[in-house]
Amino acid sequence: MIAHPARSLVWRRLGEGAKPRVAGNALIPPPMAASRGRGMSVDEGHAAVSLGEWQGWGTSSPVPAMVNRVIEDLRALEREVDTRMSFGGLGGKLQGTFKVQEDIKHREVYRNLTNAEEKLQFFAARQVACRLLGSRGYLCQKCWIAKEDCMCSKLVPCSLWNGIRFWIYMHPKDFLRQNNTGKLLWQLFGVQSATLSLFGIQEDEEIMWDAFLNSGKSMVWFLYPNQNSSPKTVKDILFDDLLPSPEGENTVQVKQVNLVLIDGTWSNSAAMYKRLKGRWAATWGENDPPCISLSTAGASVMHKLRPQPAWDRTCTAAAAANLLLELHWRTELRPRGLDEQAERVENAIDVLLEALTVRRRRMGRSVARRERHTTIASKLQNNS
Known part of the structure; x- marks a missing residue:
């Protein structure tokens, strides 16, 4: 097993000789225009994460203990340096004098x-804790977009095939x-059909691997460029136990095929x-986990807006759509x-x-990007 309980982390008090880093002549960056935690008191905005809040962001796991520990340490640092933490800018990052002190610690x-x-667990918990604190009262918990631009009313949830x-x-x-x-998948299909697992968060990873163990290694597939000598595709995924029997009677479905994005x-x-x-190696003694590649992968519509290193590297939701489409092309599915x-x-x-x-237009940011993507409808037409 890779994950181990991380020991309790306590901020260490700095010695008198510690010096904050500077950039040029400026000790701290100027404040950003975006404000976070609006409509909340300081105590509400910086309080520990409750189970309701944690799962409201799209998770289905218990509140990570390390995340709340990091939040406690941040509040202790506030008292120590007598400065309130503040967040702003892209990603709701820490700002100002508090950021300088927190970075050192x-x-x-x-x-x-x-x-x-x-x-790794400390790194992951700190990232998650700061993003949670910086997003309270600012982002919609469902769609992760600023509340004034919330898109939830435009999404219509649907069911994912339970196989x-x-x-x-x-x-x-x-x-x-x-x-x-990636958030679009549980918004559409629900957290039991599309489950978030955060890298380095022990509680999330244990839930995921427990599900893999219950299903068995033949029921787990990773969508990732093939790293082994025998490339796999969706045609290699076995659904025999999930399909109707030859006599036409439905088999009892106990296990699902787990598809990891x-x-x-x-x-x-x-x-x-x-x-x-x-x-995977520690669990099942095999060096290479089963990876599948898609034949239809290409630039998604999101590449019209956000930068990516190459056109053939698609976004998570588009990869899921292509995966579903290639599964549909299998006659039995x-x-x-x-x-x-x-x-x-x-x-x-x-x-x-x-x-x-x-949102970008309202903020005066560029939205121009070369258009190059293929829709699901056109792919269906080409393969009909």
Whole structure:
């Protein structure tokens, strides 16, 4: 097992000789225009995370103990330096004098951790804690977009075929990002059909791996460029236990096929895959987890707006839509309505793109980007 309980972390008091870092002649960056935690008292905005709040952001796990520990340490630092923490700008990051002091202290804590697993869990918990605090009262909990641009009313939830379950394995730096597309999957299908699991958050990862163990290794597949010598596709996924028997009677469905989507930048996804690979080897004694590649992968509509390193690297929701579509092309799965579910995902991406575009225009930011994407409808037409 990779995950281990991280030891309790306590901020260490700085020595008198510690000096904050400076950039040029400026000690701290100027305040950003965006304000966070509006409509809340200071105590409400910086309080520990409750179960209701945590799961309101789209999770289905218990509140991570390390996240609340980091929040407690941040509040202790407020009292120590007699400065309120503030958030703003892209991603709701810490700002001002408090940011300078917190940066010094969290780096010292990180240096004093000798175990790589503890370092990862502390890194992940700090990322999640700061994003939670910086988003309270500012982002809609459902769609992760600023409340004035909330798009929830434009999304129509639907059911995902119960023979599959998506796991969105998300990097902490993508948590609560407004342009993240993985969130669309549980908005559409619900958290039991599309479940968020945060990289480095022990509670989330244990729930995911427990589900894998209950299903069995043949029922777990990772959507990731094939790293082994024998490439796999959706044709290699076995659904025999989930399909009607030859006599026409429905078999009792006990297990689902778990489809894992790695949701992070392409540089971060390498570390995420390495962690999954290590856990797979420790669990089942095999070096290479079963990875599948898509034949229909290409630039998604989101590439009209947000920068990506290459056109052939698609967003998480578009990858899920393409995966559903390729499953639909399997003759035995055609009655499952996976093509309609794929189209629902693509429509949700369009809604997200529109909401972000409207917001960017209002803020005076550019929305121009070369258009190059293929819709689910056109793919269906080409393969009919």
